[in-house]
Amino acid sequence: AAGVIQSPRHLIKEKRETATLKCYPIPRHDTVYWYQQGPGQDPQFLISFYEKMQSDKGSIPDRFSAQQFSDYHSELNMSSLELGDSALYFCASSSTVGNYNEQFFGPGTRLTVL
Amino acid sequence: GEDVEQSLFLSVREGDSSVINCTYTDSSSTYLYWYKQEPGAGLQLLTYIFSNMDMKQDQRLTVLLNKKDKHLSLRIADTQTGDSAIYFCAESIAGGGFKTIFGAGTRLFVKA
Numbered sequence: 001a002a003g004v005i006q007s008p009r010h011l012i013k014e015k016r017e018t019a020t021l022k023c024y025p026i027p028r029h030d031t032v033y034w035y036q037q038g039p040g041q042d043p044q045f046l047i048s049f050y051e052k053m054q055s056d057k058g059s060i061p062d063r064f065s066a067q068q069f070s071d072y073h074s075e076l077n078m079s080s081l082e083l084g085d086s087a088l089y090f091c092a093s094s095s096t097v098g099n100y101n102e103q104f105f106g107p108g109t110r111l112t113v114l
Numbered sequence: 115g116e117d118v119e120q121s122l123f124l125s126v127r128e129g130d131s132s133v134i135n136c137t138y139t140d141s142s143s144t145y146l147y148w149y150k151q152e153p154g155a156g157l158q159l160l161t162y163i164f165s166n167m168d169m170k171q172d173q174r175l176t177v178l179l180n181k182k183d184k185h186l187s188l189r190i191a192d193t194q195t196g197d198s199a200i201y202f203c204a205e206s207i208a209g210g211g212f213k214t215i216f217g218a219g220t221r222l223f224v225k226a
Contacts, residue, residue, distance in 0.1 A: 033213065042202060042216040043157065056213050090157060094212070103206075103214060105149075107156040 002026055004093050004106035012112045013081050021076040021109045025093030031055065032074040033103060034066060035090040043090055049074055050096070078111075086113045118217035120203050125223040132190040134220045136203030139184060143205035146179060147214065148188045152199045160188070160201075190222075198224045 005024040013019050025032050031050045035043040036059075045058035049068035060066075063081075068074045072093075078085060088110050092103040120136040138146070147162040163170045163177045163186075170177045176189040190197055203217040 035214075042218050043214075045213040045215065048213060058213060092214075102159070102162070103212075105157040105159070 004091055004104055006089075006091050006106040006109050008109060009107065010110050010112075012114065014114050015081055015083060017081050017113075019078045019081060019111060021078070021089050021091075021111070023074045023076070023091030023093075023106060025072050025074070025091075026095075026104055028097070029093035029095045029104070030072060031094045031096065032068055032072065033092040033094075034060075034074070034076050035092065035105075037088040037090060037108075038084075039087070041087075046076070081113045083113050086111060118203055118205055118215055120201075120217040120220050122218065123221050123223070125225065126193050128193060128195055128224055128226050130193055132188075132193045132197070132222055132224075134188045134190075134201050134203070134222065136186045136188075136217055137184055138186065138203070138205045138215075138217075140205060140207055140215070141184065143207065144212070145206045146177075146186050147202075147204040147206070148175075148177065148186075149202040149204060149216075150199045151202065151219070157202070193222075193224050195224045195226055198222055 007022045033048040034046040037043040046060040048056045052068045066076045088108045090108045091106045094103045117139045126132045148160045150158045174191045178187045200219040202219045204214045206212040
């Protein structure tokens, strides 16, 4: 079965650079969530989208922005990167048809800021 | 407020049962989850329970929910070395969608 796809899987950037992370939800899933997991930390909710509109916002810095496109894929844009942005970024998707509460997580993108 | 707490470490012998406990604060949680994360890997949804249930069993996994005390537990029967991982308790909070709030994770060590 198709799962959530994230790209790239690994990304190395320098301070003050920008990064774009991509998420492709499970086919027919209309809701996408982004989470950030720092080293040794639990995942923290950043932002979610439903039908291309932002549906909820968590602890996402102002330097980050995200959007969901017409094909339901989502991109997380991160600017002026800081060392503390080094983390594993997970995308999850769910569907409003069926069990909306069941979020399926992607494998994550590991971002390292030098 | 939204807060999920769990103990950080648990060590068991292979073949024993493991019990991982969790407490949460948001009484409006609709679903509660257990995720497994192996080193360097993603999050694997193990099981979840709806807030109006008090128990759910799935093969070696048993989830118990005490809604009055806001206490959730995961019991793994016949624990194997392959069960060594971090186990996250999580709750879904209704907002614009259903964002998931995670606990800090319990690192399970299984000794052969």
